[in-house]
Amino acid sequence: MIIYLAGPDVFLPDAVEIGRRKAEICALHGHTGLYPLDNAASHAATSASLTIFKSNEAMMESADAIIANLTPFRGPSADAGTVYELGYMAGRGKLCLAYSNDPASYANRVARLQQVAEATDGRLIDAEGLTVEEFGLPDNLMMIHALDLHGSPLVTPSEAPQDIWHDLASFEACVRLAGPRAQRFPGFTN
């Protein structure tokens, strides 16, 4: 199975190395991992961002599945680019798998970053008065239930590993899920 490896891993100082490790884990389980930085050589062009977009979209088209790293990134939710890619793959009918190295609920994640309070109408609200989604899920319900219905439930560790950006145990659990489920979920093939 060809698996697109989505995540803010590409923003790490050792982005290339972590992509290599992820692809290696895929190979150990009989799969092929496609990592966005595999196309890095072409990124020097003046229209670099458009080149990256097109190569990532082409990689997603050629993949049967996505494993998205939904560990919170610069806020309580996952990286926006990764979330876009998860949505795109769900829309294309591909197998959707993901993990988060932070198992905290979304409401708790928000509460770690800013004051939350109960409004007079009973809503849990943030400092700006906007509702804080409170379903006990680790992130926005759209991603969490997309995984439930278009692949397999979000994988989280029982507690956050010491190095949330380099611990690949939950990633490897996703790779294992790609095997058996593939037979039951043929995916979208053109």
Place this chain on the structure above:
Amino acid sequence: MIIYLAGPDVFLPDAVEIGRRKAEICALHGHTGLYPLDNAASHAATSASLTIFKSNEAMMESADAIIANLTPFRGPSADAGTVYELGYMAGRGKLCLAYSNDPASYANRVARLQQVAEATDGRLIDAEGLTVEEFGLPDNLMMIHALDLHGSPLVTPSEAPQDIWHDLASFEACVRLAGPRAQRFPGFTN
């Protein structure tokens, strides 16, 4: 044209009212706007979050287009649920339109929230040492270029309106784009 109205607007204290205003603007331009809270009556169920997911996905399936509110939400990027929906609609081949009431570049948005610096290897990095995408785009390149290639470029005001959550001028500009482009972009119909 049937347009799915995605955005963190559903988290506003006056979420129902802003949905009504958006649907009204759609109607004025000959379109039908579908707003996630149109299904609010059924949300009292114990499996409320799954009910919301299923009704939002059904709404997206029935729509020809999406107008996503990508105004930054609890961080430098757009709301994760909205971004998922934009990706899903792009994957389904629907017309993708979006606006952000904050025209600042992503790098500037990050710099407003935390210290950014140039690393010894030349990368712009945040306080955690993670690369800050710096293409002069308002948000992650995946969403911005998805709009360029699957719909119309992100609509932003020349400067942020006083009330970023209630000003609908850029939303209305998206509705106007839905008209003429619909003929050139027949979309995915099943």
